[in-house]
Amino acid sequence: MTAVETQVQYNTTYTVSTEDYMTQEEDWDRDLLLDPAWEKQQRKTFTAWCNSHLRKAGTQIENIEEDFRNGLKLMLLLEVISGERLPKPDKGKMRFHKIANVNKALDFICSKGVKLVSIGAEEIVDGNVKMTLGMIWTIILRFAIQDISVEETSAKEGLLLWCQRKTAPYRNVNVQNFHISWKDGLALCALIHRHRPDLIDYSKLRKDDPIGNLNTAFEVAEKFLDIPRMLDAEDIVNTPKPDEKAIMTYVSCFYHAFAGAEQAETAANRICKVLAVNQENERLMEEYEKLASELLEWIRRTIPWLENRVAEQTMRAMQQKLEDFRDYRRVHKPPRVQEKCQLEINFNTLQTKLRLSNRPAFMPSEGKMVSDIANAWKGLEQVEKGYEEWLLTEIRRLERLDHLAEKFRQKCSLHEGWTAGKEELLSQKDYESASLMEIRALMRKHEAFESDLAAHQDRVEQIAAIAQELNELDYHDAATVNARCQGICDQWDNLGTLTQKRRDALERVEKLWETIDQLYLEFAKRAAPFNNWMDGAMEDLQDMFIVHSIEEIQSLITAHDQFKATLPEADKERVAIMGIINEIMKIAQTYGIKLSGVNPYTSLSSQDISNKWETVKQLVLRRQFAAQANIIGPWIQTKMEEIGHVSVDITGSLEEQMNNLKTYEQNIINYKSNIDKLEGDHQLIQEALIFDNKHTNYTMEHIRVGWEQLLTTIARTINEVENQILTRDAKGISQEQLNEFRASFNHFDRRNGMMDPDDFRACLISMGYDLGEVEFARIMTLVDPNNTGVVTFQAFIDFMTRETAETDTAEQVMASFKILASDKSYITVDELRRELPPEQAEYCITRMTKYVGPDSIPGALDYISFSSALYGESDL
Numbered sequence: 001m002t003a004v005e006t007q008v009q010y011n012t013t014y015t016v017s018t019e020d021y022m023t024q025e026e027d028w029d030r031d032l033l034l035d036p037a038w039e040k041q042q043r044k045t046f047t048a049w050c051n052s053h054l055r056k057a058g059t060q061i062e063n064i065e066e067d068f069r070n071g072l073k074l075m076l077l078l079e080v081i082s083g084e085r086l087p088k089p090d091k092g093k094m095r096f097h098k099i100a101n102v103n104k105a106l107d108f109i110c111s112k113g114v115k116l117v118s119i120g121a122e123e124i125v126d127g128n129v130k131m132t133l134g135m136i137w138t139i140i141l142r143f144a145i146q147d148i149s150v151e152e153t154s155a156k157e158g159l160l161l162w163c164q165r166k167t168a169p170y171r172n173v174n175v176q177n178f179h180i181s182w183k184d185g186l187a188l189c190a191l192i193h194r195h196r197p198d199l200i201d202y203s204k205l206r207k208d209d210p211i212g213n214l215n216t217a218f219e220v221a222e223k224f225l226d227i228p229r230m231l232d233a234e235d236i237v238n239t240p241k242p243d244e245k246a247i248m249t250y251v252s253c254f255y256h257a258f259a260g261a262e263q264a265e266t267a268a269n270r271i272c273k274v275l276a277v278n279q280e281n282e283r284l285m286e287e288y289e290k291l292a293s294e295l296l297e298w299i300r301r302t303i304p305w306l307e308n309r310v311a312e313q314t315m316r317a318m319q320q321k322l323e324d325f326r327d328y329r330r331v332h333k334p335p336r337v338q339e340k341c342q343l344e345i346n347f348n349t350l351q352t353k354l355r356l357s358n359r360p361a362f363m364p365s366e367g368k369m370v371s372d373i374a375n376a377w378k379g380l381e382q383v384e385k386g387y388e389e390w391l392l393t394e395i396r397r398l399e400r401l402d403h404l405a406e407k408f409r410q411k412c413s414l415h416e417g418w419t420a421g422k423e424e425l426l427s428q429k430d431y432e433s434a435s436l437m438e439i440r441a442l443m444r445k446h447e448a449f450e451s452d453l454a455a456h457q458d459r460v461e462q463i464a465a466i467a468q469e470l471n472e473l474d475y476h477d478a479a480t481v482n483a484r485c486q487g488i489c490d491q492w493d494n495l496g497t498l499t500q501k502r503r504d505a506l507e508r509v510e511k512l513w514e515t516i517d518q519l520y521l522e523f524a525k526r527a528a529p530f531n532n533w534m535d536g537a538m539e540d541l542q543d544m545f546i547v548h549s550i551e552e553i554q555s556l557i558t559a560h561d562q563f564k565a566t567l568p569e570a571d572k573e574r575v576a577i578m579g580i581i582n583e584i585m586k587i588a589q590t591y592g593i594k595l596s597g598v599n600p601y602t603s604l605s606s607q608d609i610s611n612k613w614e615t616v617k618q619l620v621l622r623r624q625f626a627a628q629a630n631i632i633g634p635w636i637q638t639k640m641e642e643i644g645h646v647s648v649d650i651t652g653s654l655e656e657q658m659n660n661l662k663t664y665e666q667n668i669i670n671y672k673s674n675i676d677k678l679e680g681d682h683q684l685i686q687e688a689l690i691f692d693n694k695h696t697n698y699t700m701e702h703i704r705v706g707w708e709q710l711l712t713t714i715a716r717t718i719n720e721v722e723n724q725i726l727t728r729d730a731k732g733i734s735q736e737q738l739n740e741f742r743a744s745f746n747h748f749d750r751r752n753g754m755m756d757p758d759d760f761r762a763c764l765i766s767m768g769y770d771l772g773e774v775e776f777a778r779i780m781t782l783v784d785p786n787n788t789g790v791v792t793f794q795a796f797i798d799f800m801t802r803e804t805a806e807t808d809t810a811e812q813v814m815a816s817f818k819i820l821a822s823d824k825s826y827i828t829v830d831e832l833r834r835e836l837p838p839e840q841a842e843y844c845i846t847r848m849t850k851y852v853g854p855d856s857i858p859g860a861l862d863y864i865s866f867s868s869a870l871y872g873e874s875d876l
Contacts, residue, residue, distance in 0.1 A: 038243040039129065041235055045246035046136040048230035049144075052253070053080045065132045069125050071101025078108055081143045098125045106135075114142050137245050144252045159248065162255060163187065166194045172207045178247040183236055185213025191251075192220055195258045199224055210237050227253045267816035268835045274813050275840045277357045278870055284350045285362055291343050292368040298336060299376045302328075306380070306387040311394045313476045315402050322391050329704075330679065340377060341712045344370055345719040348794075352723045355798055356730040358809060360872030361785075385701075392686070401475055408466045412484055415459055417589065418452075419491055426498035446502060453499055460492050519587075523580040524601035530573055531604055534612045574613055581606040625681045626696035632674055633698040636706040639668060643717055644752065653735050654725045661721060665714045675707055720794060727797055741800050745793050754790040763796075810871040817863035826851035826860035 043064055051060040054073065057080055061067035068074045070093070075086045087104050090097040102121035110116060116138060123131035141155070148158045160178065167173045170190040175181045182188060184207055193202040199220050205213055214233035221227040230250045236242045312318045347370050350362050364370075467485040471478050599605070643664055682700040728738050744767055748759040755763065757780060764771055764779070771779075783795040820835045821827040827848075832841045844866065851860035 037235065037239045038246075039133070041231065041239070041243040041246040042133050042137075043129075044232065044235075045230040045243075045249050046133060046140070048228045049140060049249050049253075050077055050136065052228045053077060056080050064136065065127045065129045068102075068132060068135075069127055070098045071103075071105055071121075071124075074105040074124075075101060075108075078105055078139070081139070082108075082112075084108075095125065109135075109138060109142065112142055114138055137249075140245075140249050140252070144256070145248060148252065148255055156248065159252060159255060163191065163251060166191055170194075170202065178244040178251065179242045182247050182251075183242060184210040185215075185217055185233070188217035188221075188251075188254075189213055191254050191258075192217060192225070196224070221254070225254075225257050227257060264819055264835060267819035270816045271813060271820070271844075272836060272840050274357075274870060275836075275843055277353075278359075279840075279843060281350065281354060281357070281359060281362075284346065284353070285364075288343065288346055288350060288362070289365060289368060291339060291346070292364060292373060295336065295339055295343060295373060296368065296376055299380050303380055303383050306383040309390055311398075315395070315398045318391070318395050318398055322395060325388060325391060326683070337708055337711070340373065341715045343373065345715060348719060349723060349726075352726055352794070352798075356727065358871055397473070401470065401473055404466050404470055404473075405475060405477070405481070408463060408470065408481060408485075411459055411463050411466070412488060415456060415463065415488055418456065419495060422449075422495055423498055426495070426502045450499060450503065453495065456492075460488060463488055519580055519584045521601050523577065523584075524599060524604070526573070526577050526580070527602060527604045527609060530570075530577060531609065531612065533570065534609075534616055571613075574609065577609060578606055621681070621685050625678070625685055626698075628674070628678045628681060629696045629698040629700075629703060632678060632703055633696075633706065635671070636703070636710050639664065639710055640706075640713060643714055654721055654728065654738065658718065658721050658725070661714065661718045665718065668710060668714055675703065678703060723794055724797060727794075727801060733801055738797070741797055742793070745796050749793075751790065754792055755796070756790060757784075760791045760796075810867045813867040813870060814864055817867060821863065825853050825855060825864070826857075827863045828857075828859055828861065832861070 047061060047064045050064070054060050054077055057076055059073065059076070061073060072089055075089055078084075079086055086108050089101045089104065099121045102124045106116060106119070106121060116135070119131050119135050119138070124135060145155045145159060148155050148162065156178075160175065163175045167175055167187055167190040170186070170193070172184075173186050173190045175187050186205060186207060189200050189202060189205055193200045200216065205216075211233045214231075214236060218229045218231065218233065222229050227250075230253075231246060312321065347362075347364075354360065354362055463485055467481050470481050475481065643661070679700070724738070727733070728735075733741075744763055745755065747766075748755055748763040750756070750759060760780075760783070761771060761776060764776075779799065783791045783799050817827055818824075820831055829845055832844050835841075836844065844863075845861070847869075848861040848863060848866045850856075851862040853860075
């Protein structure tokens with residue numbers, strides 16, 4: 001019988017042989033059987049016990065010392081309780097016939113290893129009460145009590161320990177012996193309630209009503225448990241010390257009545273545990289299939305969107321596409337990255353649970369393997385990368401077109417503005433009435449016009465060249481461009497003709513140039529120092545710095561921030577300098593003067609200032625991005641290395657590793673704001689069309705990939721430690737054993753968490769394995785079923801624990817079902833619902849197939865094939 005845990009503890013255990021126990025009992029009888037109350041209790045109890053067995057043969061006894069005198073019912077009693085046949089009894093009624101039959105009975109008792117002390121056939125035949133009761137006690141001890149053993153104790157102590165454990169939780173019950181501990185009847189009621197709570201309401205029993213308690217126990221036991229009434233409540237209550245043998249005999253009947261129920265309960269518990277494991281595994285499988293389907297469907301929907309390479313015609317539409325892509329990278333993709341990582345973790349955890357519960361490995365539906373998801377994800381990232389490159393290329397192309405179109409419109413507007421009225425001006429005859437000074441003035445003006453006209457030749461050629469380029473780049477409004485360009489060219493030819501005619505009449509135009517000359521001088525004086533300042537700033541920003549620590553990088557960031565603070569004042573000076581040029585242009589436009597575009601006092605132009613200012617701003621953006629990237633990149637690499645060190649550390653327990661990894665995970669999550677800030681800087685750089693940065697080796701793509709790898713690595717590492725804890729607890733490995741396994745693995749680990757087959761062979765040899773080629777090949781199929789060529793730490797741990805750990809098996813489950821089915825080859829629906837909790841009973845009923853054996857009955861279910869199916873085996 002399986003021992004049931006209670007609050008009772010024993011410091012020592014021992015066993016007493018039947019011979020020793022009987023010797024002790026005989027010594028005890030000589031002193032105590034003189035008590036008439038005890039003799040009365042034994043008579044009643046032993047008589048009822050004998051009749052509980054004799055009734056199976058259709059007979060009984062009335063007087064215990066009289067009815068056994070001829071030996072016939074004594075032999076019949078022994079045959080019933082032993083299930084064996086005794087020698088044929090003598091049929092005569094003479095005294096020697098009776099003695100012969102009693103001797104046959106006594107000889108059978110002795111053949112069972114019982115030594116009878118001072119008990120002879122003559123005393124039984126003569127009706128000696130003491131000897132008859134002693135003989136019956138010997139039979140009870142041998143056939144009803146001797147086989148009771150809990151934790152290797154003797155029969156008496158085993159029965160006492162069983163009673164103590166079963167009644168330990170009950171109030172007012174303290175079983176210490178087989179006499180006075182039972183006088184108030186609560187111990188007997190507790191035994192019944194513990195196994196059949198539906199028969200007695202223990203909460204309503206009172207300690208001050210012993211006779212009521214005893215009679216309740218006797219009546220319930222006789223009516224529902226088929227245990228005859230062997231004692232009288234009044235005799236027990238009114239006796240200072242009830243007879244121990246009578247109590248033991250009666251209590252042993254409860255032990256035998258409930259032993260089968262406990263066996264069924266144990267079997268039912270084992271089946272419930274197995275079914276619970278199976279139900280949880282099925283839930284995890286369904287969850288994996290659902291998550292895998294959703295992720296693959298999202299990838300399937302997303303790839304065509306990324307593969308679409310149809311360009312929009314406007315910059316705004318293409319920028320919207322880029323913004324949609326950025327939303328995808330920032331908002332839509334990160335949760336899917338986490339889902340993919342969680343899916344891998346769930347798959348690994350499920351496989352570990354299946355291995356630990358001795359179930360076959362989980363094979364997802366076709367197309368939903370982890371490798372299928374990884375391949376689909378890889379395809380998504382390939383398309384994603386190409387999509388971003390295409391977007392940027394198209395935006396640059398459209399920007400070029402928009403820039404050219406705007407430049408074309410500006411130049412056309414300037415040219416058309418300049419030519420407006422020129423034909424009328426050149427056709428005037430004002431010089432005919434002008435004074436010399438006026439003529440000189442007109443001449444100077446005309447000379448300036450001619451110079452201006454010559455300068456505009458370049459603009460007209462530029463307009464024509466831009467129109468040609470817009471046509472070659474397939475500009476969407478090329479027809480309007482071509483019409484405007486043709487009008488300008490026609491007008492230009494006409495102006496040339498008119499200018500040549502007027503030249504003969506005009507000599508010079510000078511007046512307004514004096515003002516322009518002064519503005520040119522002022523521009524030269526202010527542009528030179530500002531240009532020198534920008535040169536110095538560009539030199540500083542382009543300087544390749546050398547740093548050796550995060551502190552030095554932080555110092556550079558601080559210096560860069562201080563420099564940025566000076567930019568607003570510099571921008572004011574730039575605006576003022578450009579204002580001079582604008583003033584010059586305003587004067588020239590107002591009076592129709594075409595500027596030569598050359599400042600006599602400096603080689604610097606407004607375009608030079610503008611270009612250099614844009615370069616300074618771009619360098620600021622580059623340096624700002626580089627400073628942050630040079631901190632974040634090494635930080636990610638450092639965290640990856642630290643996680644690797646934690647995962648192979650063997651100085652602490654797995655729980656300490658888990659705590660360290662959780663701390664790292666939280667630090668990583670808290671660092672996300674730095675990545676987001678860098679994404680903002682990267683967007684500014686893209687909008688400025690900056691595509692190179694010599695100040696850092698880290699691109700935004702590098703940082704993104706590193707960040708995703710870091711998140712995946714910490715999640716996978718935590719999952720590996722969780723699986724190690726799960727393996728350790730399920731397999732019963734100690735922390736010291738696990739540390740030894742990890743130390744052995746780390747010693748031969750040359751590939752950062754994986755061993756080559758040769759290193760794995762060396763590791764096994766170092767741990768005492770005698771490996772031949774065939775045996776090693778078998779082991780490799782266990783630790784590397786996918787033939788990857790490496791052995792992971794988890795596979796190593798599984799192998800080291802798989803052969804020795806206790807696991808539930810299909811044979812154990814079948815044996816449990818067989819107990820519930822009362823040794824039948826099938827089980828019924830009613831039996832399942834009676835023995836198992838409702839949820840697990842229905843689980844079995846819906847999955848068991850119909851039993852088709854020769855002994856089948858309607859509604860019979862096949863628990864053998866069901867047990868095999870739980871473990872992925874064929875019918876045993």
